[in-house]
Amino acid sequence: MPAATLDPYRKRDSVAGHGEFPLEVKQRLIGMVMEDPRFPEYLYGCYECGICVAACPSARFYDFSPRRIAQAASRRDVELMFQQMQEDIWECSQCFSCLRCPRGNNPGGIITVMREVAVKEGLHSAREALAGYSRIIYKIMSTGTQVSPDMLQPDAFPDWGPEVKDVSENLDLWRRMLPPETLHTTTTGWKVADRTLVELYVIWLETGALDMIAQVDRGIHMILEELMEERLEEEGIEV
Amino acid sequence: MSETAVSVILSKKKQFDREPDRRSADFHDKLFQLEAEGELVVQRISGDYVEVPTKYGIAKKIQKANLWHHKSCGQCGHIPGYSTSIFWIMRKLGYGYHDPEDQTSCTAWNYYASATSNQAAQAAVALRNFAAAYETGYFPLIHCGTSYGHYKEVRSELLHDGALREQVRKVLAKLGKEMVIPEEIVHYSEWLYAVREEIRSRMVYDFSNIAVTVHPACHYYKLVEGDAIFDPDVYHGQRTAAVSGLVQSMGADLRSYSTFFDCCGFGFRHILVQRDFTRSFSTLRKIEVMKAEADPDVVLTHDTGCVTALDKSQFAARAHERNVGIPVLSEAQFAALAMGAHPFKVCQLHWHSTNYRPLLEKMGIDWREAWKEFEVDAKRLERGEQEFLTWADVDA
Ligand code: SF4
Ligand code: SF4
Numbered sequence: 001m002p003a004a005t006l007d008p009y010r011k012r013d014s015v016a017g018h019g020e021f022p023l024e025v026k027q028r029l030i031g032m033v034m035e036d037p038r039f040p041e042y043l044y045g046c047y048e049c050g051i052c053v054a055a056c057p058s059a060r061f062y063d064f065s066p067r068r069i070a071q072a073a074s075r076r077d078v079e080l081m082f083q084q085m086q087e088d089i090w091e092c093s094q095c096f097s098c099l100r101c102p103r104g105n106n107p108g109g110i111i112t113v114m115r116e117v118a119v120k121e122g123l124h125s126a127r128e129a130l131a132g133y134s135r136i137i138y139k140i141m142s143t144g145t146q147v148s149p150d151m152l153q154p155d156a157f158p159d160w161g162p163e164v165k166d167v168s169e170n171l172d173l174w175r176r177m178l179p180p181e182t183l184h185t186t187t188t189g190w191k192v193a194d195r196t197l198v199e200l201y202v203i204w205l206e207t208g209a210l211d212m213i214a215q216v217d218r219g220i221h222m223i224l225e226e227l228m229e230e231r232l233e234e235e236g237i238e239v
Numbered sequence: 240m241s242e243t244a245v246s247v248i249l250s251k252k253k254q255f256d257r258e259p260d261r262r263s264a265d266f267h268d269k270l271f272q273l274e275a276e277g278e279l280v281v282q283r284i285s286g287d288y289v290e291v292p293t294k295y296g297i298a299k300k301i302q303k304a305n306l307w308h309h310k311s312c313g314q315c316g317h318i319p320g321y322s323t324s325i326f327w328i329m330r331k332l333g334y335g336y337h338d339p340e341d342q343t344s345c346t347a348w349n350y351y352a353s354a355t356s357n358q359a360a361q362a363a364v365a366l367r368n369f370a371a372a373y374e375t376g377y378f379p380l381i382h383c384g385t386s387y388g389h390y391k392e393v394r395s396e397l398l399h400d401g402a403l404r405e406q407v408r409k410v411l412a413k414l415g416k417e418m419v420i421p422e423e424i425v426h427y428s429e430w431l432y433a434v435r436e437e438i439r440s441r442m443v444y445d446f447s448n449i450a451v452t453v454h455p456a457c458h459y460y461k462l463v464e465g466d467a468i469f470d471p472d473v474y475h476g477q478r479t480a481a482v483s484g485l486v487q488s489m490g491a492d493l494r495s496y497s498t499f500f501d502c503c504g505f506g507f508r509h510i511l512v513q514r515d516f517t518r519s520f521s522t523l524r525k526i527e528v529m530k531a532e533a534d535p536d537v538v539l540t541h542d543t544g545c546v547t548a549l550d551k552s553q554f555a556a557r558a559h560e561r562n563v564g565i566p567v568l569s570e571a572q573f574a575a576l577a578m579g580a581h582p583f584k585v586c587q588l589h590w591h592s593t594n595y596r597p598l599l600e601k602m603g604i605d606w607r608e609a610w611k612e613f614e615v616d617a618k619r620l621e622r623g624e625q626e627f628l629t630w631a632d633v634d635a
Contacts, residue, residue: 036358037396037403055500057501057502057524060524061516061519062516090508093504093505093507093516094351094352095457095458095461095502095506096457096458096461096462097461097501099462099464100500112350115354116354116356116357119354119355130355132512133511133512136349136511137355140346140348144344145315145316146312146344146346147312147317147348148312149316149317149319152316152317157551159514159551160554161551163590163591163592164592166589167589167590173617173620174589174590175319176620176626177613177616177627178323178587178628179323179326179327179585179629180322180326181338182315182338182339183315183319183322183323189311189312189313189314190315191340193340195341196340196341196343197343199367200343200367202410203360203363203364203414206363206413207406207410208359208360209355209356212355212356212357213355216355
């Protein structure tokens, strides 16, 4: 695999601020990205036309460019891709506007795969980007709905205006005033059946998705693992 | 549509024909082949359906009745009038449906935010929901744009990757479930588009003076774009007709603007932990541009994240004296209002942030009176005379 190129945008590890990593580690991680079955579908070479950049919301507000992602991946530039994994990938909005690429590339999709590897390997960038996010992971994995009405708290969303306070003060009453019976909940988006949750836990455990959490937040991982295993034991399900 | 610079440019290109070699293949061929080989079950469209045009000209079937509502966590949790309006319209038009408890979120919001999942897990979550729908006999209707886009990605991955199918099949076997993929993956806005003439015929308000701009959801028409609705009669087939087609049929004043293709700035991770980005993008690239170029009374969109980002971002932008202040609704709420739905008991507008009251006044809806009615019901529940409001209360 060819390694580095002279690129003014590429920084030395020490300058990039993520510590030194041996080349073999970088090669292994980038190898994981390229071996993902989706990767060949997401990259067909790059014209450097910049159409993806023009469409990209994150490129407008960050030092970020989907073209640079596609370029580095096309050149199989391990050093640069590793730097992007440590710095750039979490700026992406995952809107997939870059799918208007005339070459048929999917820079946003390449980023999804790079993020997965960053999470699996517990890279600094993943832990930093997901700091403050663990409660969401807990919510979605344990309850089957990501957003719950009781998250609407004025101290969590002070920038959303005074209506957030009205909602949180009247939450229980206003939920009971919703005509669909499934929506009377406050701690989940809707009422999820108990059996359904058990099935979801089996999925998280069987596919290794739960193990991925261990790298970014050991505490949440332990709580979730205990919760799920206990629940499955009650049901007599072995995984 | 009013004459703006953008609409003049659009109308110059009389009809947009995509070059044949850029067309994506019809996934149905592979789907039915795998069904014939006994690899999976295809849940077929049944009963009355409408054929709608898609991006590359392939007709898509939209089943009208007996739909299984795949709800959205963001809609149900934070903008409940979104889901309630969809149910209400379906009831008014007389179509039966099922609102399941045997449904989880697609979990794609978390996946696109944090990547703390993987291909097999995402596919298994999707197929567990599809199998749950199939077992009831109702056909899935997806409320969220992201669930819809993500499920189409999952479908495409499953159809082309035998190893992934094998892995997911094993997980499903543990759950005692079959591998089921529906004949079409249908978003609720496609259903609204399909029944738009029925909606028009039941309008009790004239909305011809209501100026509307539409924000199309990225995950609706950019992810696996082939089966999103594109209609030669809406924007000459150059932009998706979801939402806009309904607005046009309803006779409202559909206006165009130059950043139509831009996303809303939601960002999945950003909306939760880096909202400065979301607020900036939403207001500077969408709301302000709409206001400057089209001066709409309302922004309509068809996805959880877009309503949230575009609506909630305006409060802080006002403090910076930006040119904002347009209410944001889903087109389901807009259509329900036109058909006479209660703005609070059904459309739940009190969960929205940007001031919607001038819009209701322009529509001819007395929001003060409506709020009094809502409060009378609230008092009844507070006194413990009734535990929940029901559809019967809302329709009374
Ligand atoms: S998916 Fe990411 S890289 Fe692609 S346009 Fe959206 S923000 Fe930019
Ligand atoms: S649009 Fe495609 S070809 Fe053009 S720069 Fe971006 S990735 Fe490369």
